[in-house]
Amino acid sequence: MSLLELRKLNKHFGGLHVTNAVDLTLEAGEIHCLIGPNGAGKSTLFRLILGEHHPGSGDVLFAGENITALKAFARIRRGLSVKFQVPGVFKGLSVRQNLEIALQSRHRGRELEAEIDRLLVFLGLASEQAQTAGNLSHGQKQWLEIGMAISLKPSLLLLDEPTAGMSPEETHMTGEMVQRLNADGMTVLAIEHDMAFVRQVAQRVTVLHLGQVFAQGSIDEIVADERVAAIYLGQAHA
Amino acid sequence: MTGFVSFFRRLEGPQTVGRGPAFWSLFAVVMMIAVAYPLFSDGYTVGNTVYFFVWVFIALSLCLIWGYGGSLSFGQTAFFGIAGYGYGVLTLNFGSAYGFTLVALVASVAIAAFFAALLGYFMFFGRIAGVFLGIVTLAVTLMLERFMAQTAGPEWHIGSARLNGFNGMSAMPPLTIPWPGEPIVLFADVGLYYFVLGLLVFVYLALRILMNSSFGNVIVAIRENPERAEMLGYDVRKYQLITFVIGAVLAGMSGVLYTAWGQYITPSSMGMTAAALPLIWVAVGGRSDLTSTVVGTLVVLAAFQALTIYGSQYALVFMGVLLVLTVLIAPNGLVLGTMNWLGRLAARITQRAG
Numbered sequence: 001m002s003l004l005e006l007r008k009l010n011k012h013f014g015g016l017h018v019t020n021a022v023d024l025t026l027e028a029g030e031i032h033c034l035i036g037p038n039g040a041g042k043s044t045l046f047r048l049i050l051g052e053h054h055p056g057s058g059d060v061l062f063a064g065e066n067i068t069a070l071k072a073f074a075r076i077r078r079g080l081s082v083k084f085q086v087p088g089v090f091k092g093l094s095v096r097q098n099l100e101i102a103l104q105s106r107h108r109g110r111e112l113e114a115e116i117d118r119l120l121v122f123l124g125l126a127s128e129q130a131q132t133a134g135n136l137s138h139g140q141k142q143w144l145e146i147g148m149a150i151s152l153k154p155s156l157l158l159l160d161e162p163t164a165g166m167s168p169e170e171t172h173m174t175g176e177m178v179q180r181l182n183a184d185g186m187t188v189l190a191i192e193h194d195m196a197f198v199r200q201v202a203q204r205v206t207v208l209h210l211g212q213v214f215a216q217g218s219i220d221e222i223v224a225d226e227r228v229a230a231i232y233l234g235q236a237h238a
Numbered sequence: 239m240t241g242f243v244s245f246f247r248r249l250e251g252p253q254t255v256g257r258g259p260a261f262w263s264l265f266a267v268v269m270m271i272a273v274a275y276p277l278f279s280d281g282y283t284v285g286n287t288v289y290f291f292v293w294v295f296i297a298l299s300l301c302l303i304w305g306y307g308g309s310l311s312f313g314q315t316a317f318f319g320i321a322g323y324g325y326g327v328l329t330l331n332f333g334s335a336y337g338f339t340l341v342a343l344v345a346s347v348a349i350a351a352f353f354a355a356l357l358g359y360f361m362f363f364g365r366i367a368g369v370f371l372g373i374v375t376l377a378v379t380l381m382l383e384r385f386m387a388q389t390a391g392p393e394w395h396i397g398s399a400r401l402n403g404f405n406g407m408s409a410m411p412p413l414t415i416p417w418p419g420e421p422i423v424l425f426a427d428v429g430l431y432y433f434v435l436g437l438l439v440f441v442y443l444a445l446r447i448l449m450n451s452s453f454g455n456v457i458v459a460i461r462e463n464p465e466r467a468e469m470l471g472y473d474v475r476k477y478q479l480i481t482f483v484i485g486a487v488l489a490g491m492s493g494v495l496y497t498a499w500g501q502y503i504t505p506s507s508m509g510m511t512a513a514a515l516p517l518i519w520v521a522v523g524g525r526s527d528l529t530s531t532v533v534g535t536l537v538v539l540a541a542f543q544a545l546t547i548y549g550s551q552y553a554l555v556f557m558g559v560l561l562v563l564t565v566l567i568a569p570n571g572l573v574l575g576t577m578n579w580l581g582r583l584a585a586r587i588t589q590r591a592g
Contacts, residue, residue, distance in 0.1 A: 050469070076471035088469070090462035097252050101459045102470050104452040109244060145466075152471065 001064060003028040003156055003187050009048055009058035011041075018044045020211040021058070026156070031178065031188045033198045035222075036208035037232060042191045043085060045208065046158055049189075050082055051075045063155070081154035085161045085191075087141035091134030095125055095144060098133050102148035115151075123147045138165045142174070150181060157181065159190040163197050175200040207231075249443065251450025253306065253458060255527045255577050272435055281427040285499075288426055290539045291434045292495040297519050297535040298445060298528065299488035304517075305525030306449060307481045308461030309367065312513055313375030314489040316382050317350040319508035321490030322497040323386070324349045326407040330399035334411035334421075339498070343413065347490040354486030355479065362475040362482070367464075379508045386505035406504030413498045426499045434495055438532075441488065445528050448484075457481055511554070515542075518557050522564045524574025534573040 004026040011019045019041045026032055034042050047053040049060060051072040060068045067075055090098050099116045107115045120126040123143045128136060133144060142162060149157060159178070163171040171194055178201050182188055192198050198205060198219060205222045207215040209231050215222060222228055250257040256265075276284045296314050303311045324346030325339075332338050360366075361374060390403025401407060413424040413433065424430040448454055456477050459467040468474045497503045506512060516535075523534015538560070545553040568575035 052465075071473075073468050073471050073473045076469055082469050084466070084469075088463055088466040090459050090466065092462050093458060094252065097455065101455045101467075104455060105471060148466075148470065 001028065002026060003063060004049070004189070005059075005061040006045075006049070007059040007061065009045070009060070010056045011044055011048060011053060012056055018211050019048065019055075022208075022211070022213055024206060024213065026187060026189060028155070028187055029182070029185065030203045031182050031190070031201050033202035033205045033219075034189060034191045034208060035193070035198060035205060036214070040208040041211040042208050043160060046082065046160055046191065049075075049158065050080065076152065076154075079155040080158065081149040081152045081156070082158040083142070083145045083149045083160060083162055085164065087138070087145045089133040089136075089141050089144050089148070091132070093133060094129065095131050095133050095136070096120070096129040098144055099147060099151060102151040106151075106153070119147050119151060139167070139170045142166065143177075146174075146177065150186070154186065156187045156189065159188060159192075161191055161193065163192065163194050168196070171197050172200065245447065248447045248450040250446075251454075253449040253454050254446050254529065255574065255581075256529055269439070273432075276428045276431055284428055284431050285426040286543075288431050288434050288499055290536055291431075291438055292492055292499055293516070293519070293539060294438055294492075294532055294535050295441065295495070296489045296492035296516050297523070297531050298441065299485035299492075300516050300520045301525055301528060301531040302445065302449075302457075302488065303481055303485040305520065305527070305531065306454065306457050306461065307478065309478060309482070310369070310372040311375045311482070311485065312372040312517070313377075313379040314485065314516060315508045315513045316375070316379035317354055317486040317489035318493035318496070318512075319379070319382055319386070319503070319505070320353055320493065321346040321350040322493035322503040322507060323401075323407065324490075325494045325497045326410045326503050327396045327399045329410045330407070331397040334414040334423075337414065337416035337421075339411055339414045343494050343498075346494050347487055350486050350490030350493065351483050354483045358479045358482040358486075362478045365475075376513060379513050380510065383505045383508040386508070404505060406502055406506075408502035410497060410501055412501060424498070430499060437491070437495075441491075442528060442532060449528065453477075515557065518561045520571075522560055522572055524571025524577075526570060527574050527577075530571050530574035530577060534571060537573070 002025045004024075006022055006024040009019050009022040010017070022041075022045060034045070036042055044053065048055050051067070051070055051074075055068065058068075059066055062075070062078060062080065065078070067078065070078075090101065093101075096116060099119055100112065103112055103115050103119070117126075120129050123146070125140060125144060125147070128140065133141065136144060142165070146159070146162060162178070163174050166174060175197050178188055178190070188201075190201070202219050205217065205219050206213060207222060207228050214231065215225055215228055217225075275287070296318055299314050299317075300311065303309055303314075325342050328342035328345060329339055332342070357378060361371060366374060386401065387404045389401035390405075392400065394401040394403070399407065412426070413430065415422040415424065422429060424433050449457070456467060456472050459470075459472070460474050460477060464474050493503070493507075496507070519535040519538045520531050522538050523532070524530030542553055542557065545556055564572055
């Protein structure tokens with residue numbers, strides 16, 4: 001059964017048609033990358049999936065349930081989770097407390113402490129746990145937020161440019177992290193511009209252009225598609 | 239048993255300054271001084287100290303909503319006034335026999351809480367945030383002030399209690415504890431002092447536990463980044479509403495205790511000056527910490543009163559200057575800044591010694 005199904009999603013911002021009858025199906029267990037030029041509607045699509053925006057028309061189905069009318073927090077409780085484009089950590093709080101806030105609804109007491117320790121090691125942030133999150137490097141903030149997102153044990157993880165601002169090594173490590181999570185059964189939908197990352201992790205790729213699904217297939221098919229290259233080049237020349 | 243222990247372990251935590259034997263020893267010493275204080279002072283001074291204590295509750299309400307929750311409410315005085323008038327109306331109608339003043343205390347605070355729930359529902363579920371929250375709450379308290387100020391005629395009464403317009407209500411009975419033989423009347427001296435002190439310590443410790451609990455974690459998370467908090471599955475608006483109502487309960491306690499202390503309440507207790515002063519106490523003390531708020535409020539209140547006695551026209555100007563200086567020198571609060579500085583100093587000394 002498909003885990004996430006978007007049916008004819010439409011969203012207007014004033015006169016701007018941001019997503020135009022988008023159909024997208026995600027199979028359980030896959031890593032799916034969403035690419036497309038700037039302004040293609042990728043982040044808006046994420047916000048429609050998460051319930052931060054509500055579509056003008058169309059439906060969002062998650063694990064067979066129509067969640068179009070649900071509020072964002074309720075969707076999260078059903079098994080969605082997200083890492084934002086700009087790292088959304090709690091800047092004024094310690095790294096440890098950031099993770100505690102993410103984990104506390106699932107664990108209590110000593111079990112909670114142990115779970116935080118485990119996650120700190122997984123993220124490579126154990127020595128930074130007392131540090132204020134706002135003082136972390138950009139890459140560390142990204143990992144911390146990924147840590148918060150996965151601590152909910154979601155069945156679907158949404159990643160909005162998880163490697164933005166990372167060095168090639170950090171990007172590769174993030175890719176490995178995503179593959180490890182996927183091996184444990186997590187379905188991943190990632191927006192990403194870094195083609196090395198997409199090549200590393202994606203099992204299927206969807207290209208979004210001007211609010212519509214432009215192409216879909218394996219990374220090799222997408223790279224070989226001349227029309228896809230054209231929209232990126234067109235964007236570059238515009 | 240472990241649940242019991244972990245409950246009290248929350249007296250310390252990331253959301254509150256002060257931990258370990260040093261802090262709690264100091265706390266014990268302060269408590270002993272506070273308990274012994276009436277023995278070494280006269281009734282008037284003790285009554286005046288109660289007056290200071292009374293305001294700490296509304297300061298804590300602002301600390302909770304603004305300092306921890308990140309929503310600036312300019313209208314805590316609205317709940318102060320509602321509860322104060324509530325106590326007046328109830329006790330003037332039903333008297334003080336059979337411990338009714340205590341019932342009136344609880345009922346008046348409950349009325350303020352109900353009002354806050356209603357107002358908060360429309361604000362938070364209407365997604366009003368930031369500066370607009372301050373504007374709406376300020377408008378509400380000023381409207382209440384205006385409304386109560388025009389209730390001068392004999393037609394404005396609730397039961398046998400006249401509202402009396404700008405002059406306000408007076409002559410309501412003080413808090414009275416029923417006692418076999420003779421009821422204990424808590425006039426504004428030693429009796430009320432111990433009652434309010436006990437309440438204050440209880441509220442302070444309870445808030446420490448609350449803020450270091452998972453609930454407190456969510457509250458500060460919302461202050462730091464409401465979108466992220468929601469994306470961790472927390473119903474942000476519900477948490478904001480609950481915090482707002484708890485804040486109204488605290489402000490309402492101030493209102494009732496103030497009314498019972500002075501046996502009067504006037505519309506100006508909900509006016510502009512009244513609404514602005516708690517903000518200054520809390521900002522100067524350190525809005526994001528309970529202890530800083532309590533200490534800051536008491537110090538600023540005492541200084542304000544001293545200034546009023548020796549040069550009344552300058553007292554409010556001084557408050558303004560104090561606020562500006564705080565914002566410039568220690569934006570997180572002077573008391574909190576000092577406590578953090580002392581903490582770092584102590585850490586450096588122990589490090590050097592070790």
